[in-house]
Amino acid sequence: ELKVEQNPLFLSMQEGKNYTIYCNYSTTSDRLYWYRQDPGKSLESLFVLLSNGAVKQEGRLMASLDTKARLSTLHITAAVHDLSATYFCAPGGGAGGTSYGKLTFGQGTILTVHP
């Protein structure tokens, strides 16, 4: 059974600072997704990482994937208040397509950015 662990679970940052959220998962997965969720809202897709070494950037967020280490990171650069939200990582699929489409979500990281 795929287990996904994010850390930290709570992150309080000052505006302008940098930080990284880590996502470890327990079994081989050929893709990984990052989602953002605002309170009471749905899940917004941020990044889709499809291969080992994949790196994607959008604004102040950059995500990377190391499938050998079973690790993905979400790096926040020069945080601003608008980034306050809960961030989830979700490995999807499995080796040989054994779990086609199913996403297994981490616990989520609640990010609060203070002025």
Added chain:
Amino acid sequence: EPEVTQTPSHQVTQMGQEVILRCVPISNHLYFYWYRQILGQKVEFLVSFYNNEISEKSEIFDDQFSVERPDGSNFTLKIRSTKLEDSAMYFCASSEADGGILFEQYFGPGTRLTVT
């Protein structure tokens, strides 16, 4: 921009009653999913659906749950006899596929189910 829609946004029901949650996936998507999120907890996979049949389901998706695509646009989740612990936000999602590679899943706004 195409989006997944869900109705109702909030459903209150009594324990033991049947509920049907409705979703309209993005029109050219072929894969459909239901997830749920109990308040304050992580998002949990319930079921995936492709080509008019269930592809995979989780342990949560027991005999009380069923899914259906009754027509070309709707995708429904039925809970036959609701329990208090079924109270959660239920998200529908859909994704397209190209050459066997699944793209990201787009989530609907969710239906908040409250069982009293």
